[in-house]
Amino acid sequence: MTVREVSDRDFAAVVLGATVPVLVDFHADWCGPCRQVAPILAELAEELDWMRFTRLDVDASPVTAAAYRVTGLPTLLVFVSGELVLSIVGARPRHTIHDLLVTLAPQTA
Amino acid sequence: MNPTPLLLPGQAAAPPGPADLSMMYLLHHGFRRDLARFPEAVRRTPFRDRATWRALPRRWDLFARLLDDHHHKEDEIVWPLLRQAAASAGDHAALEVIEAMSEEHLLIDPLLSEARSGLVGLVQDPDERRRLEVVETMQMVAEVLGHHLAHEERDAITVLQRHVDGAEWAELERTQLRGGLGLRDLLRMLPWVVQHVDPAVVERQLQESGTGFRVLLALGRGSYRRLDEAAFHYVPDPVR
Numbered sequence: 001m002t003v004r005e006v007s008d009r010d011f012a013a014v015v016l017g018a019t020v021p022v023l024v025d026f027h028a029d030w031c032g033p034c035r036q037v038a039p040i041l042a043e044l045a046e047e048l049d050w051m052r053f054t055r056l057d058v059d060a061s062p063v064t065a066a067a068y069r070v071t072g073l074p075t076l077l078v079f080v081s082g083e084l085v086l087s088i089v090g091a092r093p094r095h096t097i098h099d100l101l102v103t104l105a106p107q108t109a
Numbered sequence: 110m111n112p113t114p115l116l117l118p119g120q121a122a123a124p125p126g127p128a129d130l131s132m133m134y135l136l137h138h139g140f141r142r143d144l145a146r147f148p149e150a151v152r153r154t155p156f157r158d159r160a161t162w163r164a165l166p167r168r169w170d171l172f173a174r175l176l177d178d179h180h181h182k183e184d185e186i187v188w189p190l191l192r193q194a195a196a197s198a199g200d201h202a203a204l205e206v207i208e209a210m211s212e213e214h215l216l217i218d219p220l221l222s223e224a225r226s227g228l229v230g231l232v233q234d235p236d237e238r239r240r241l242e243v244v245e246t247m248q249m250v251a252e253v254l255g256h257h258l259a260h261e262e263r264d265a266i267t268v269l270q271r272h273v274d275g276a277e278w279a280e281l282e283r284t285q286l287r288g289g290l291g292l293r294d295l296l297r298m299l300p301w302v303v304q305h306v307d308p309a310v311v312e313r314q315l316q317e318s319g320t321g322f323r324v325l326l327a328l329g330r331g332s333y334r335r336l337d338e339a340a341f342h343y344v345p346d347p348v349r
Contacts, residue, residue, distance in 0.1 A: 032252075032253075032255075032256030032259075032260070033216070033252070033253045033256055036249065036252045036253065071212065072212050072215065072216050089216065089219075090215075090216035090217075090219060090220065090253070091216070091220065091249055091252070091253050092219075092220070092223070092249065093223075093242070093245040093246045093248075093249045094245060095242045095245060095246075096223065096246070
C-alpha cells in the first residue's frame with residue numbers, strides 16, 4: 001500500500017472518517033529527520049496492510065497541524081475512528097515505530 | 110573578523126564573522142566522530158567479550174553527558190542571548206532559527222534515551238535481533254543529530270556572527286560556557302575533544318586557550334584513552 005498525501009481540504013474525510021486506523025506523518029520539505037522517517041513509513045505501509053498511511057505537509061496545510069498542536073517534526077499521529085490514539089514526536093528507528101503500531105492491530109479471533 | 114574559521118571533517122559550514130567558534134566546532138566534531146563509531150562497535154563486538162560490552166555504556170554515558178552539557182548551555186545561555194539580540198534588532202528570521210534550535214534539542218533527547226536503554230539491555234541480554242535494533246537506533250541518533258548540527262552550523266552560527274561581537278563571545282566562553290561538568294568528565298573532555306583532530310588544529314587551539322588547557326589535557330589523557338580503547342576495541346582504524 002502506498003503512502004497517500006493529505007491536506008487541510010481532505011483530512012477530515014480521509015483520516016477522521018476512515019474505517020481503518022490511519023497514520024498521519026506531519027512533515028515539511030526543510031525537515032531533515034522527516035526525510036529519514038519517510039522511507040521507513042513507506043516500508044511499514046507495505047507490511048502493515050490493515051493501516052492506512054498518509055503524509056501531511058505542515059507548510060501547505062497549516063490548519064490541521066495547528067489543530068493538533070504539531071510543534072516538532074516529524075510528528076506521527078494515529079487515528080482510530082476519528083480519535084487520536086497514538087502520538088510519536090520526533091524521528092524514531094523503524095523497530096520502535098513498528099512495535100508501537102502493531103499494538104493497534106485489529107484483534108483476529 | 111576572526112581570520113580563519115575552523116572547518117573540520119563533517120562540518121556543514123563555518124559562517125564568517127567576529128566570533129571564534131572553534132571550540133563549538135571541535136565539540137560538534139567529537140559528537141559526529143562518536144556517532145560514527147558507536148554503531149560500528151555494537152555491530153562488531155563479539156558477545157563473548159563481556160569487558161568490552163561493559164565499557165560501551167560507560168563510554169556512551171560520557172558522550173551523552175558532554176552532549177547534554179553542550180545543549181544545556183546553548184538552551185540556557187547562548188540561545189537566550191541570541192533571542193534577545195535578534196528581538197532588539199527586529200530580526201524575525203533569526204528568531205525562527207533560534208526557536209528551531211531549542212525544538213530540535215527536545216526531539217533528540219528521547220532518541221538518546223532509547224539508544225542508551227537499548228545498549229544496556231543488550232549488555233544484560235545479548236541477542237542478535239536486539240543488536241540490530243540498537244545499531245538502527247544509534248544510526249538514527251547520528252542522522253537526527255547530524256541534521257541538527259548542520260542546521261546550527263549553517264543558520265544559528267550565521268545569526269550569532271551577525272549579532273554577537275568577538276569580544277562578547279570570548280567573554281561568554283571564558284565566564285559561562287566552560288565548566289559545569291564533574292571533575293572526572295572535565296578531565297576527560299579535552300582528550301575527547303581533540304581525538305582524531307589534525308594535530309596542527311589542536312596545537313593552534315592550545316596556543317589560544319593557554320597553559321591551563323595543556324595541563325588539563327595531560328591530566329585527563331590516560332583516563333580517557335583507557336575508557337575509549339576499552340569500548341572501541343573492535344572498531345577499525347578508518348572509523349576509530
